[in-house]
Amino acid sequence: MSKPTDLVQGTLDLLILKTIALEPMHGWAIAQRIRQVSKEVLQVNQGALYPALHRLEQQGWIAAEWGESENNRRAKYYALTKSGKKYLQSEQANWERLSAAIGLVLKTA
Amino acid sequence: MRWIKSIGNRLRSVFYRNAAERELDQELKFHVERQISANLAAGMSAEEARRAALLEFGGVEQCKEECREARGIERFESLLADLRYGFRTLRKSPGFTFLSVMTLALGIGANTAIFSMVNALLLHPYNFRSLDTLVRVWEDRGIDEGFDARYITPGDAEDLRLTEGFFESMTTYGFQSFGMGTEGDVQPVLGCKVSVNFFDVLGVGPAAGRLFAPGEEHPGSDQVAIVSHGLWQRRFGGDAQLLGKSLSLNGRAYTIVGIMPKDFDYPVPAELWVPLALTPAEKADRSQLSLSALARLKAGVSVSQAAAALVNFSGRLEQEYPKTNAGRKTTVLQLRKELYMFTLPLFSLLQVAASFVLLLASANLANLVFARMIGRQREIAMRAALGASRGRLAQLFLSETMLFSILAGILAMAISFGSVRALRTSIPVGWTKWVPGWDGIRVDGNVLAFTVLVAAAVGIFLGWVTMLHTSRVEPNKTLKETGAGMVTPAKRRVRSALVVAQVIFALVLLVCAGLTIQGFVRLASVYQGFEPASVLRVEISLPEKAYADKVKIQNFYQQLLRGAAAMPGVQVASLVTNPPASNVDNQTTYFTIEGQAAVEANEVPSADLQIASPGFFDALKISFLAGREFSDADGPDSARVVLISSGMANRFWPRGDAPGHRIRLGAQDSQEAWLTIVGIVGDVRQNWWNPLTRPVIYEPFAQSPQRSMTVLLRTSSEPTSYVPGLREVSRPIDAGVTLRGINTLEEEIADSIAIVRIMGILMGIFGMVALALSSIGVYGVLSESVAQRTHEIGIRLALGANPRDLMNLVLGQALKLTGIGLAIALPISMAIARAMASLIFGVVSMDFAILGAFTTLLLLVALLAGYLPARRAMRVDPMISLRYE
Numbered sequence: 004m005s006k007p008t009d010l011v012q013g014t015l016d017l018l019i020l021k022t023i024a025l026e027p028m029h030g031w032a033i034a035q036r037i038r039q040v041s042k043e044v045l046q047v048n049q050g051a052l053y054p055a056l057h058r059l060e061q062q063g064w065i066a067a068e069w070g071e072s073e074n075n076r077r078a079k080y081y082a083l084t085k086s087g088k089k090y091l092q093s094e095q096a097n098w099e100r101l102s103a104a105i106g107l108v109l110k111t112a
Numbered sequence: 113m114r115w116i117k118s119i120g121n122r123l124r125s126v127f128y129r130n131a132a133e134r135e136l137d138q139e140l141k142f143h144v145e146r147q148i149s150a151n152l153a154a155g156m157s158a159e160e161a162r163r164a165a166l167l168e169f170g171g172v173e174q175c176k177e178e179c180r181e182a183r184g185i186e187r188f189e190s191l192l193a194d195l196r197y198g199f200r201t202l203r204k205s206p207g208f209t210f211l212s213v214m215t216l217a218l219g220i221g222a223n224t225a226i227f228s229m230v231n232a233l234l235l236h237p238y239n240f241r242s243l244d245t246l247v248r249v250w251e252d253r254g255i256d257e258g259f260d261a262r263y264i265t266p267g268d269a270e271d272l273r274l275t276e277g278f279f280e281s282m283t284t285y286g287f288q289s290f291g292m293g294t295e296g297d298v299q300p301v302l303g304c305k306v307s308v309n310f311f312d313v314l315g316v317g318p319a320a321g322r323l324f325a326p327g328e329e330h331p332g333s334d335q336v337a338i339v340s341h342g343l344w345q346r347r348f349g350g351d352a353q354l355l356g357k358s359l360s361l362n363g364r365a366y367t368i369v370g371i372m373p374k375d376f377d378y379p380v381p382a383e384l385w386v387p388l389a390l391t392p393a394e395k396a397d398r399s400q401l402s403l404s405a406l407a408r409l410k411a412g413v414s415v416s417q418a419a420a421a422l423v424n425f426s427g428r429l430e431q432e433y434p435k436t437n438a439g440r441k442t443t444v445l446q447l448r449k450e451l452y453m454f455t456l457p458l459f460s461l462l463q464v465a466a467s468f469v470l471l472l473a474s475a476n477l478a479n480l481v482f483a484r485m486i487g488r489q490r491e492i493a494m495r496a497a498l499g500a501s502r503g504r505l506a507q508l509f510l511s512e513t514m515l516f517s518i519l520a521g522i523l524a525m526a527i528s529f530g531s532v533r534a535l536r537t538s539i540p541v542g543w544t545k546w547v548p549g550w551d552g553i554r555v556d557g558n559v560l561a562f563t564v565l566v567a568a569a570v571g572i573f574l575g576w577v578t579m580l581h582t583s584r585v586e587p588n589k590t591l592k593e594t595g596a597g598m599v600t601p602a603k604r605r606v607r608s609a610l611v612v613a614q615v616i617f618a619l620v621l622l623v624c625a626g627l628t629i630q631g632f633v634r635l636a637s638v639y640q641g642f643e644p645a646s647v648l649r650v651e652i653s654l655p656e657k658a659y660a661d662k663v664k665i666q667n668f669y670q671q672l673l674r675g676a677a678a679m680p681g682v683q684v685a686s687l688v689t690n691p692p693a694s695n696v697d698n699q700t701t702y703f704t705i706e707g708q709a710a711v712e713a714n715e716v717p718s719a720d721l722q723i724a725s726p727g728f729f730d731a732l733k734i735s736f737l738a739g740r741e742f743s744d745a746d747g748p749d750s751a752r753v754v755l756i757s758s759g760m761a762n763r764f765w766p767r768g769d770a771p772g773h774r775i776r777l778g779a780q781d782s783q784e785a786w787l788t789i790v791g792i793v794g795d796v797r798q799n800w801w802n803p804l805t806r807p808v809i810y811e812p813f814a815q816s817p818q819r820s821m822t823v824l825l826r827t828s829s830e831p832t833s834y835v836p837g838l839r840e841v842s843r844p845i846d847a848g849v850t851l852r853g854i855n856t857l858e859e860e861i862a863d864s865i866a867i868v869r870i871m872g873i874l875m876g877i878f879g880m881v882a883l884a885l886s887s888i889g890v891y892g893v894l895s896e897s898v899a900q901r902t903h904e905i906g907i908r909l910a911l912g913a914n915p916r917d918l919m920n921l922v923l924g925q926a927l928k929l930t931g932i933g934l935a936i937a938l939p940i941s942m943a944i945a946r947a948m949a950s951l952i953f954g955v956v957s958m959d960f961a962i963l964g965a966f967t968t969l970l971l972l973v974a975l976l977a978g979y980l981p982a983r984r985a986m987r988v989d990p991m992i993s994l995r996y997e
Contacts (some may be wrong), residue, residue, distance in 0.1 A: 029142070029143075030139065031142070031143045031146040031147060035150075048170065049140075049143060049168070049169045049170060049175065050169075050170045050171065050174060050175045050178070053139070053140065053143075053175055053178070054178035054179050054181070055182075057179040057182040057183050058182035058183075060183075061183050072142070072146070074146070074149060076142055076145065076146075077138065077142070078139075078142050078146075079135070079138075079139045079142070
């Protein structure tokens, strides 16, 4: 792997939302999860992750709560809010439409 | 909900900054630690694990800053920081701060004070239910009946009230003066006879007791009275048991049934209300315009619709009763607008003048701020170079200028409480009691809100001016410069524009001030036809019961006059019903000329009626033109005679043969006695708003005695020193009679035009401030531009330029700026002067001398403002000025 793939801002938001849709997670775990699931292709830069988390919280899509981590430390857990869920659905649909369209263009053109 | 939470977050970020910071710190720290333990689990050494984790994370501080920004802390925090910074800058230059804040406070304060008057008098004059649906209704005979003459006949009013379709309700009323109290303590009080539904139509309830009940309008059951809050406090000492008590009015006993709320005094200045009890004959009368009327429009009916409907109504009456109603048009006017006719021109002029003062002050301050910005150019460039965006810079300067205006606004508010009270009490009650809402002039929520708005607007304006400046900063160029920073032509243009604006405002204000003051001076001499100096006036009101018949009245006044005339130093003692400058119109009367062909109802002539004793014309030195004066021989039993004013004589007997003709009071069907005109006297200006040549009929007191008269004494020394003597004279005749309204006629005149005097003073202050501010403004800009050219001037002088040419160069610039300003201001001033002349009762008139004088004054000021810095530059040794920089 040369350089971690730069993530477009909107994409990072989508990835974060999707990742914590299953269960509340802290920042480190979110980064790990995205890397694992994408098979090490998507490397989330912490310098982008945390501002994105704070922005999403500010926008009300996610909510933060302090909790106990797997190694018994206090960690900030982020969970999807109700409006966040709706937002995720519409964004995911958007994304799928967009990528399908791009795929079509790339295949046929 | 989301935005609530978002705001909560922001607030938390600002107020619990430490807590939020700590959390952020912990969160990131946890991340690094978690990575370290993950790295350890992957088999790295402790040292290596730590290094790798930190390396992977990148810049912690940068990440934190981005997180803060994502939370929107930035804006709040930086605003606080900017305000703190602004405060420090202001403290660093206390002189500049003091001057600017004072200038602004003056401008804002002037507006606050005037607005408090506008607020009370124009915006909230009455506390009535849905004020805008209340209208005044009256009948217009199509001839000039004098100031404020809006009356209706009882018969027409009743018809109108019964006609479906126009009004929801309608009521009539009329002033009446009463002698209140019992023998020995009779006080005159101005009351109002009102239809029993009067208060219901206005939508006002009593503070205590009840309103009038139906049935109380019938003669005989009308002896009930409602008193004003003021009368209750003043006359009855706030007696809690007042209701149900008996009150003697003109010798009749009335029961007090109600007390009105504090702010109710309609129609001003009434202090007492009794039912309007008309006999059936009086009620049906269609010839005397004797009542005032008020109506409430039906919901959804506009004033113009009502006016249109009334045209038909008048037409119908005209057809039905041609003898009485010919040519009479029923007219409506919104109650609120009726007031405007009187107060709007005065106070809008003051408000406009005050706002000009503020604009001038703002322009001046903008110039000062601008000058300071030039000094701060390097700071701005540095900030821009370090990455401050334009918006960020705007916020910085806006918070600085907002600080100015906030400070000035606070100062203005603090001063306004005192200044508004001073304004309210600076005008004698004799005048202000006629102005509805005058006592309501105070600093209330509206006034404070207005002040805040004005202050904020000024702050934003100044901030905007500052931004004009920063928009053209080029960091690269500015930072490389050595001097204090160059002034680009664009910037100089802005400053020049500000100077031009100041010249415009200054000239307009000065011209307005000049015209108002001139108007006042002219008003003071408007009372023509008599000599007010050395005249004492005293009002006497005899109780109705004790002086029921004319002989008694006659005897009292005869003895009083005889005694007064015998006092040493009294030249003439006389009586009149309504002396000049009383602020009250004369009683008017119709009259019929003997032998004249019958005229249409609307052409019945009317005139003022005065009743005077023989000495009256001597006491006031009113000129005597033809025939003979009253004499003591014109007694109750001799032939009835009258004198008429020359205005009346010229109008009705243009051939000059008035004496000898007979007239009688009342319309054509009048049964009054015929009165022979025996002489003509000069015209007298009754009140400052009356035309000089109003027709006046004078009846001799002996033939028509009245209980309420004003005694006029012409004295040979200070008039008020004769008051104790007059009391000595009056007491033995009737110890129960009190002397009131004691004043010299000269002071009475000054009081009657006090409002114009106060306006003159205010406008004068505004004008002076305008002159001072604009002089400073012109001087500031010119001295700076000269200072910047010191180098150039030095070179020119060194190369042998003629100092006079250089001087002309600088003076030329001064003249150019002022000239442009004056060229724009002159037409504006002329237009405003013309508007003033038509609005302010004609006391102000266009005066080119004033215009010319102030134009010259401003030019001289500009020349001086250019000359001083130019001379300074000339005197500098060329060598020094070349080294300057």
